[in-house]
Every structure is written in structure tokens, then in C-alpha cells.
Amino acid sequence: MARLRQERAVRTREKIVLAAASVFEERGFARASISEILARAGVTKGALYFHFPSKEALAQGVMAAQGDALELPGGTAGLQNLIDLTLYLAGALQRDPLFRAGVRLAVEQAAFGMRDTTPYQLWIEAFGVQLVAAKERGEMWPHVEPERIARLLVGAYSGIQLLSKFYTDRADLPERVAEMWRCLLPGIAVPGMVAHLRIDEPLAALSSVPEGGLRPAPVPAGGEPVS
């Protein structure tokens, strides 16, 4: 019984986070209303406040869960995997509502008085794992420090996606991320490695996927998508 209740609580929380993400993404934080989030989630006010005592807590929940609905590409950790991951994320920013909302809130959070580094730390750690492996495999220059490069990449990526959003509604984001890599790789990877890394192939595959098309939206483990 206790486990059933726990599972139900997890599903309810996921429903609320997905509903909040869709409302935050459409309206922005200031104009997002709790009643609209309740309606989309199909939960009671009590359930919502049990999980998230304030609108700020909801925003924090969405920021922290931004990657939960993504099916990150697998493969051996290293530079190629990291490049593939960043190009996959460019496609996800064009399509995935939870990721879009989480990134939007993370960038705009100071406008509503928040300062939460969790959403950035999440990606710094994910990128860092790939870079540590790359370094161990001898893919990078010896002086390159994985943690510092991970932070540089997450910072640069955050700004590049922001400009892409303002200029082209993120239509050119995969191309801009590929360009970032073409400029950065010679300063990070050893020459023999640079020649082997594919930047354009996954890009072509991603940008040929129409908005909302081809692949079904990923469903988070144990949860139901809120439409």
C-alpha cells in the first residue's frame, strides 16, 4: 500500500511538472497562472501545494527536471558522444516542451527574483563526465581541464541557444552548435582526434526532422504525458 501511494505521488508530481512546463513555456513565469496549471495537470490544488508550496518552487521543479523527458544518445563516453549530445539537445530545444521551459526559466529566472544554479550544474556534470572520459582516452590536449571546459561549454551553449531563439526561433540552432564545435575543437582535442570527429552528420539527421514529427514525444518513466 505504502509503495502504491508513493508511486502515485511520483506520477502526480510528474504530471504537475509537465503541466507547469507547458504553461511557463507558453506564457512565461509572470503570466503563468496556477489555475491553468491545475487544469492541465488534472490534479487538486491540495496535491499541487503538497509538492510545490509556491510558484517559485514550481519553476525550480521545472528547471531541475528539464532533462527528464529526453532520451540522451548512448555510446562510449568521450568527445564524439559529447558532440552528439549537444546536437541532440539542439533538436530537443526545438521540440521538447519540458526542456524548452526549463531552459527558458533558467535564463530568465533573475527577472522574477530567483538565482538557482541547479539547471546549469546538471549539464556541467553531464558534459564533465564525457570530458573526463575524453581526457582519459587521450582525446584532449594535456593542459585542458574537463571541469573548466564543461562550464565553458554550458555557458557558451546557453548564450548561443538564446541568440538562436531571438533571431530564428531556434531554427538555426543545430547549425550554430556545429559551428561552435568547429571553432572549439582545435583548442580542445588533439589533432589526430579532430580529424576523426563527426560534427555534420548528426546535424543533418536532426534538422531533417520536422517540428513535432517522425519520433513520438518521449514519455518519462512511469509517467503519462500531459497534453
Place this chain on the structure above:
Amino acid sequence: MARLRQERAVRTREKIVLAAASVFEERGFARASISEILARAGVTKGALYFHFPSKEALAQGVMAAQGDALELPGGTAGLQNLIDLTLYLAGALQRDPLFRAGVRLAVEQAAFGMRDTTPYQLWIEAFGVQLVAAKERGEMWPHVEPERIARLLVGAYSGIQLLSKFYTDRADLPERVAEMWRCLLPGIAVPGMVAHLRIDEPLAALSSVPEGGLRPAPVPAGGEPVS
């Protein structure tokens, strides 16, 4: 008489922009009040609405004027000048209220329903001038396109300063910008050039300047600083 009136109008507009910048920077867009901006500018409501018919117009004015109070480093256009400029801007983001407010609004603008690329275009063009010169002087790889690199740099810089703000209140920004250059230069500049470019020296000079100290805040031409 007509010229005098015109000069007075320019000064009034500058006073309003500086006052609005200081209020936006302290309170953010949503909590900034027109009455506080009026009090700091020392102008009438009529004068303010003559120049800026709405709070959004004021934000736009601050975003567009973000570089007006900066005394950008001179020198021959090219990669060294661009590196110096970006390190100077890192210091300016620690100190200059108009620049800080303009950058903050440019990043957060979607939170209050705006989508204005002017503030980004401004720096893309300023960086582009340096990169075109660098290319003409043979400092860059032949395949490198100045306009695309200018946009990449402005995007990457926007995100790097945002993370630096969230993590360290921009205390580590000069160091992070220097790191960006160390990673990017081998992909942009020809090898003979990379060896000659100074990244650390202006950085050391800038980071030794205490908050608000040593140099007086620059006064825009013909205007008075609003304190």
C-alpha cells in the same frame, strides 16, 4: 534657440536612460517603477513620456544604449583588439550600471514579452568590424567567416557572462572570457598569430581594479551621470 532646445532634449533623454538603467538593474523590469525612475532622473512625467511612451520603450532605450557610457579600447582593428575589447567588457560588466542593465534586460526580455535583437546586433557589428580587419590582415584561417564568428562570439559571451553572474556575481568573468579565447583561438587564428596574441595581460590589469575603484565612472558625452 532650436539647437539649444535640441541639446537639452538629448541631455534629458540621457538622464532618463541612465536613471532607468539604475532602477532596472536594481529591481528588474517587473518591479521597476516609473515614479522611481522619474525621481532619479529629476525630470517631469511629461518629459519622460515624450521620449519613452511606455516601460517597454524605456527598456528598449536602455538595451540600445548599453554601450554608450563605455570608453572602448582603441588600437588597430584585428584579433588583439577584439580580445582586449572582450576583456574590457568583462570589467565593464562588473562596474558600469548602464551596461549591466542593458545586458540584463537583453537576456531577460522574453520574461516581459519582448524580443529585440538590437542589443545583440550592436555587438555582432562591433565584433564583426574587428574580425573583418583580422581576416584582411591574414590573422585568421581562410575558411573562417567574420560575420558567423562575430555571432558565435556574442552568443557564447552572453551565456558565459550569465553563468558567471549566477555563480560568482561576475567576479570570475575576466578569467572565463580569457578561457574562452584560449579554447577558441586555435580554431580561428593562424598558428603564427595564436602565439603572438596576449590574453592574460589585460586580464591581470582588469581583475586588479577593485569594485568601483581606481578609474572614475565614464560620463557619456554631453550628459551628466545620475547617481
